[in-house]
Amino acid sequence: MTLLEAKNISIGFPSRHGMFVAVKDVSFNVQPGEILGVVGESGAGKSTVGNAIIALLEPPGEVIGGEVWFKGKRIDNLPEEEKRSMRGRHIGMIFQDPQTSLDPLKTIKQQLVETIDVHLRLGRKGSEQRAIELLEKVGIPDPELRINHYPHQFSGGMRQRVVIALALCGEPELIIADEPTTALDVSVQKQILDLMRKLCIETNVGMILVTHDMGVIAEVTDRVAVMYNSKLMEIGPTSQILSNPQHEYTKSLISAIPRPDKRIDRFPLVSYIEQVIEPEQAFNIKDHWLGQAREYTMPVADDGTILQVKDLCMRFQISNSLFKSKRRYLDAVKGVNFSIKEGETFGIVGESGSGKSTIARMVTGLYTPHSGSVNFLGKEISAINHTPEVLAYRRQMQMVFQDPFSSLNSRMRVMSIVAEPIMFHKLAQSSEEAEQIVLDLLKLVGMSDDAYAKYPHQFSGGQRQRISIARALATRPRFLICDEPTSALDVSVQAQILNLLKDLQQELNLSMLFISHDLPVIRQMCDRVAVMQFGEILEQAETEQLFQNPQHQYTQHLLSLMPKLNMLPGRGLS
Amino acid sequence: MADSYRNKSNSKLKQFFAGDLWYDFYHSPVALLSFSISLICLLLALTAQLIAPFDIFDLAAIDLMDADLPPPWAGEEGDSRFFLGTDDQGRDIWSGILYGAQISIFVGFTSVIISAIIGIALGLLAGYKGGRIDSFIMRVADIQLSFPAILIALLIDGVMRGLLPREMHDELAVYVLIFAISISGWVQYARTIRGSVMVEKNKEYVQAGQVIGLPSHIIALRHILPNVLNPIFVIGTIHLASAIITEATLSYLGVGMSPTTPSLGTLIRIGNEYLLSGEWWITLFPGAALVILVLSVNIFGDWLRDALNPKLR
Numbered sequence A: 001m002t003l004l005e006a007k008n009i010s011i012g013f014p015s016r017h018g019m020f021v022a023v024k025d026v027s028f029n030v031q032p033g034e035i036l037g038v039v040g041e042s043g044a045g046k047s048t049v050g051n052a053i054i055a056l057l058e059p060p061g062e063v064i065g066g067e068v069w070f071k072g073k074r075i076d077n078l079p080e081e082e083k084r085s086m087r088g089r090h091i092g093m094i095f096q097d098p099q100t101s102l103d104p105l106k107t108i109k110q111q112l113v114e115t116i117d118v119h120l121r122l123g124r125k126g127s128e129q130r131a132i133e134l135l136e137k138v139g140i141p142d143p144e145l146r147i148n149h150y151p152h153q154f155s156g157g158m159r160q161r162v163v164i165a166l167a168l169c170g171e172p173e174l175i176i177a178d179e180p181t182t183a184l185d186v187s188v189q190k191q192i193l194d195l196m197r198k199l200c201i202e203t204n205v206g207m208i209l210v211t212h213d214m215g216v217i218a219e220v221t222d223r224v225a226v227m228y229n230s231k232l233m234e235i236g237p238t239s240q241i242l243s244n245p246q247h248e249y250t251k252s253l254i255s256a257i258p259r260p261d262k263r264i265d266r267f268p269l270v271s272y273i274e275q276v277i278e279p280e281q282a283f284n285i286k287d288h289w290l291g292q293a294r295e296y297t298m299p300v301a302d303d304g305t306i307l308q309v310k311d312l313c314m315r316f317q318i319s320n321s322l323f324k325s326k327r328r329y330l331d332a333v334k335g336v337n338f339s340i341k342e343g344e345t346f347g348i349v350g351e352s353g354s355g356k357s358t359i360a361r362m363v364t365g366l367y368t369p370h371s372g373s374v375n376f377l378g379k380e381i382s383a384i385n386h387t388p389e390v391l392a393y394r395r396q397m398q399m400v401f402q403d404p405f406s407s408l409n410s411r412m413r414v415m416s417i418v419a420e421p422i423m424f425h426k427l428a429q430s431s432e433e434a435e436q437i438v439l440d441l442l443k444l445v446g447m448s449d450d451a452y453a454k455y456p457h458q459f460s461g462g463q464r465q466r467i468s469i470a471r472a473l474a475t476r477p478r479f480l481i482c483d484e485p486t487s488a489l490d491v492s493v494q495a496q497i498l499n500l501l502k503d504l505q506q507e508l509n510l511s512m513l514f515i516s517h518d519l520p521v522i523r524q525m526c527d528r529v530a531v532m533q534f535g536e537i538l539e540q541a542e543t544e545q546l547f548q549n550p551q552h553q554y555t556q557h558l559l560s561l562m563p564k565l566n567m568l569p570g571r572g573l574s
Numbered sequence B: 001m002a003d004s005y006r007n008k009s010n011s012k013l014k015q016f017f018a019g020d021l022w023y024d025f026y027h028s029p030v031a032l033l034s035f036s037i038s039l040i041c042l043l044l045a046l047t048a049q050l051i052a053p054f055d056i057f058d059l060a061a062i063d064l065m066d067a068d069l070p071p072p073w074a075g076e077e078g079d080s081r082f083f084l085g086t087d088d089q090g091r092d093i094w095s096g097i098l099y100g101a102q103i104s105i106f107v108g109f110t111s112v113i114i115s116a117i118i119g120i121a122l123g124l125l126a127g128y129k130g131g132r133i134d135s136f137i138m139r140v141a142d143i144q145l146s147f148p149a150i151l152i153a154l155l156i157d158g159v160m161r162g163l164l165p166r167e168m169h170d171e172l173a174v175y176v177l178i179f180a181i182s183i184s185g186w187v188q189y190a191r192t193i194r195g196s197v198m199v200e201k202n203k204e205y206v207q208a209g210q211v212i213g214l215p216s217h218i219i220a221l222r223h224i225l226p227n228v229l230n231p232i233f234v235i236g237t238i239h240l241a242s243a244i245i246t247e248a249t250l251s252y253l254g255v256g257m258s259p260t261t262p263s264l265g266t267l268i269r270i271g272n273e274y275l276l277s278g279e280w281w282i283t284l285f286p287g288a289a290l291v292i293l294v295l296s297v298n299i300f301g302d303w304l305r306d307a308l309n310p311k312l313r
Helices: A046-053 A080-086 A108-120 A123-137 A156-168 A186-203 A214-220 A238-243 A248-255 A356-364 A387-396 A414-424 A431-444 A449-453 A461-473 A491-508 A519-525 A543-548 A553-561 B011-018 B020-026 B029-046 B093-129 B131-145 B149-163 B166-200 B204-212 B216-228 B230-252 B264-275 B281-308
Strands: A004-015 A018-030 A035-039 A062-070 A091-094 A174-178 A206-211 A223-228 A231-237 A305-319 A328-341 A345-349 A371-376 A397-400 A479-483 A511-516 A528-533 A536-542
Touching: A004 A046, A018 A046, A018 A062, A018 A206, A018 A223, A035 A046, A035 A186, A035 A214, A046 A062, A046 A174, A046 A206, A091 A156, A108 A123, A108 A156, A123 A156, A156 A186, A186 A206, A186 A214, A186 A553, A206 A214, A214 A238, A223 A238, A223 A248, A231 A238, A231 A248, A248 A491, A305 A356, A305 A511, A328 A356, A328 A511, A328 A536, A345 A356, A345 A519, A356 A371, A356 A397, A356 A479, A356 A511, A387 A397, A397 A461, A397 B204, A414 A431, A414 A449, A414 A461, A414 B204, A431 A449, A431 A461, A461 A491, A461 B204, A479 A491, A491 A519, A511 A519, A519 A543, A528 A543, A528 A553, A536 A543, A536 A553, B011 B020, B020 B029, B020 B281, B029 B093, B029 B281, B093 B131, B093 B166, B093 B216, B093 B230, B093 B264, B093 B281, B131 B166, B149 B166, B149 B230, B166 B216, B166 B230, B204 B216, B216 B230, B230 B264, B230 B281, B264 B281
Parallel strands: A018 A231, A035 A206, A035 A223, A091 A174, A174 A206, A345 A511, A345 A528, A397 A479, A479 A511
Antiparallel strands: A004 A018, A004 A062, A223 A231, A305 A328, A305 A371, A528 A536
8 A cells, every 4th residue: 555645746935025835746656665755956845845745844835736645644634633643653754853852951761762652652661661662763772771762872874863763763664864964974874865765664764854865866776756946857667767867857867977987087967957057268368368467477396296294283272271291183175285287177085074174274275274385386385475475375275065955155245255355466457457457367267257246145056156267267276176166066066166167277287285074075076186084094095996906994885885886877978 | 267266256146145134124014114214314314514504503694583483284383394393593494493403313323333343353252262251241241231212312412521621621521421422332332242252263164274273363363353243233233223312312402412503312301391381393393203203213223133133923
């Protein structure tokens, strides 16, 4: 029997500008024991669908059309009280962030026992017994002991297991999981996905897994529904959708996924997603301001090395004290060595907390290294303290930041944001010339003609990242540092930004330091790559060599965790 | 093409009227009412010289024979010229309120602006520089906060009076008041700004400025400052009400405005002496005017705080 059936549901959010329709006419069903993936990019309406089924839409959202049937019974028009008793008992929910979905003031036992007792009426002893069984089921070692602990005593992955146990308390027939692994590191993500798969098979529970990550979809789902712009594009068995997508949007989405298994030149077919002006060559870069008058007073060394980092260390003070012996430090970066040649892209990859961003900030001079040296264009950066000279070096090295929403000053127009470095470094003769340069730069990064007069909040994340890149290029740098430039972006936008960075690098002969936690992205972007863990570089090699023949144990481990995506089509690749 | 973005100065105004704040304001009776009452009070006070029936500073126009007249609608001996009655020196109460409110509002606005400037500057400095400068400024703020604002104002007022020659007291009273109230009020601005600056300075747009090579004063003033100013409007509005109250309190205690140039507080004090002898109108009307003014400003400030903070809705 079909567990859940959604028939033509539409969801709207009334506002003073009229009804905003977040979901239009979406139909799907879930069978017992099946995992249905709902995939889409931000704003596609995928989370709203999940929330609507469990009647937890954020006010003022409401279901404005269609029906939801659960085990042969219509549930979308039930009174509030009955909807509430459905939740937990028949339909469970797993949220994205395990940090916030558990009550920090109660032990795991209190939370589990309370929920079990409400739903199953087993009494105190019975509920406790059941809680321990559940913890065992979700793979928490020593459940009798751990059950008395508070949420903060669990690691992120363990906490998400507790959240899953909590969702299982009422023995629901359907679980809705909203981005359950997005807040977790890759190594933990794999374990949680395996656990969810196992639970569905063992207990015959149906699951709706909402995610933006095609890797997660490929790993664990039976069928997948692709949503775009509030509508359902395509639904079908996962392997079929991945290997032979029918809809144009799905095709373009799948081609935008960075392939873990082979390096390609450019991401094909990504123009479906965002209205971008393809950066046509309106002007010849060689003759343009951007291409000329680059300071060759600072020549690259004979062997082509543009940046050399030696024994770089960084320590942060984590607790202060009057006495030296009582101060405590965290060594974020411990003796790192690498060098980057002109025109090369050097990647640093590692999990969160490995110290990769700290290195970027030391190289740009945002942090002062504790010890070690950064040698840029043959000069020791920390040794320069003569202001004009510092500025001259700063100008050669720019940075693209991770979060496009906070990296642009929201009170300034795009024109002022991009023109600021030009004016400050006096790179243009007049403000008219600077404005012309800004317009050309915006065109170069694929922004439309009227972008200069707008404020950052009028743009999407991908467009803002383009503006951010334009600003970085405005000092005519030779060296660009990209710190997770696409990790806040949707996969198709990521593909566009990565294409743009590749194009710019070729045209302007930029050298790049590219930092990411995402191995497939690193493979597509970098010539050489360093793997970091706990502030140390474990392995450094040519990218292809590293991916095909990893030497260090940790690298092998990381590579084994990459979603395989081996169902991807082979078409459209060079 | 690039010139056109400069000629968009009025688009900010358009944006404001299209924005949520204006919509909320326009659809909130509380906000509309409190704002219009505040505005009416302000206009009446500012135009006192034009609309007041008598000039209370003009000694020649005051007749002691008119002293202590009740409002004409409340007592037999009332005079129709003085519809709220007169005080002990024969001055028209209504005119006194208009002139008094003008002084109160002037003192209030000026001290709010001075407090805000001092507070914003110190808060920006403390938040952006951190370290010892931060500790020093914030400890001074803590010490000041451990005294009630009125006590600080009294202290400064007293010291200033001691320093200045006696014959200059009345002349300079208003500036002494402004100084005392401004100095006692900067702390909340500094604390708010410091907190916001510490959040903002870790954002990536600040780091982007540092990577470009901008010096710290440009980053602090051009990039951080515009992003932390929003709460200042709320604090400023609520502080305006409390500054007017502080002024009234000081004047009531006799260390503020002198009886010859009375503010609302002075009027209330003068009337207070006659309250028990049955001449209630001398103190009641200035008191009511003060309550209406402060209450409307306060309610508007409260609404503004809620409207600018979506979490409270």
